[in-house]
Amino acid sequence: GQNIDQPTEMTATEGAIVQINCTYQTSGFNGLFWYQQHAGEAPTFLSYNVLDGLEEKGRFSSFLSRSKGYSYLLLKELQMKDSASYLCAVVDTGGFKTIFGAGTRLFVKA
Amino acid sequence: GAGVSQSPRYKVTKRGQDVALRCDPISGHVSLYWYRQALGQGPEFLTYFNYEAQQDKSGLPNDRFSAERPEGSISTLTIQRTEQRDSAMYRCASGKLAGTYNEQFFGPGTRLTVL
Numbered sequence: 001g002q003n004i005d006q007p008t009e010m011t012a013t014e015g016a017i018v019q020i021n022c023t024y025q026t027s028g029f030n031g032l033f034w035y036q037q038h039a040g041e042a043p044t045f046l047s048y049n050v051l052d053g054l055e056e057k058g059r060f061s062s063f064l065s066r067s068k069g070y071s072y073l074l075l076k077e078l079q080m081k082d083s084a085s086y087l088c089a090v091v092d093t094g095g096f097k098t099i100f101g102a103g104t105r106l107f108v109k110a
Numbered sequence: 111g112a113g114v115s116q117s118p119r120y121k122v123t124k125r126g127q128d129v130a131l132r133c134d135p136i137s138g139h140v141s142l143y144w145y146r147q148a149l150g151q152g153p154e155f156l157t158y159f160n161y162e163a164q165q166d167k168s169g170l171p172n173d174r175f176s177a178e179r180p181e182g183s184i185s186t187l188t189i190q191r192t193e194q195r196d197s198a199m200y201r202c203a204s205g206k207l208a209g210t211y212n213e214q215f216f217g218p219g220t221r222l223t224v225l
Contacts (some may be wrong), residue, residue, distance in 0.1 A: 004152075031211060042114075042201065042216035043153065050211065087152045095209045096166040098143065100152030 002026045004101035006088050011107045012078055020073045020086050020104045028093025034062050034073045035087040037103065043087055046073070083108045112136065114204050114217035122223045123192055131187045131220045135204030141212055143203045144177055144187050147219070153201055159185060160208045192224045
């Protein structure tokens with residue numbers, strides 16, 4: 001079966017660092033995406049990992065371990081505007097079907 | 111430049127009616143995806159097009175749902191004989207490339223309510 005697990009909610013303080021974990025069990029794997037979705041808006045792309053290791057992009061980094069079926073998104077120097085849902089998504093074999101997790105709602109407090 | 115657009119943004123219909131939801135992808139984008147998103151959940155894959163070819167429709171819930179992209183640009187998702195359980199946000203996304211690494215650009219969605 002296809003399963004992607006993320007924590008439902010997290011709370012962190014402005015200026016801090018937060019790590020959002022994602023574990024997956026899918027029939028195939030052709031890469032993992034992280035998307036950000038503010039309430040009432042469309043998801044927007046944050047990062048893509050297909051090889052093991054860390055990808056860094058400004059305040060955001062994403063890590064992948066294919067052998068463990070595990071990824072995390074690291075957000076540094078948190079800002080209030082980072083309050084949003086963060087969606088982990090796995091691309092299935094064939095490169096078309098993208099399976100999304102339910103998302104992690106992050107609340108950033110002052 | 112223009113992003114992905116969808117119309118209508120809101121659709122209210124009665125049970126049993128057919129609805130057609132339209133997606134205008136970013137110009138030149140090869141890939142087009144349709145998703146359904148329930149409140150508080152991630153998008154649920156419905157179908158995928160590479161130009162006009164529907165290469166994966168494994169996520170369409172049943173045969174009341176169909177999609178087309180006849181000229182490789184605009185796409186229509188049609189739901190026949192709508193049921194209350196079809197109420198959801200329907201989103202499309204387009205991608206510049208075909209295949210594995212494909213950042214998806216999402217549209218604003220059509221909120222469908224079936225009474």
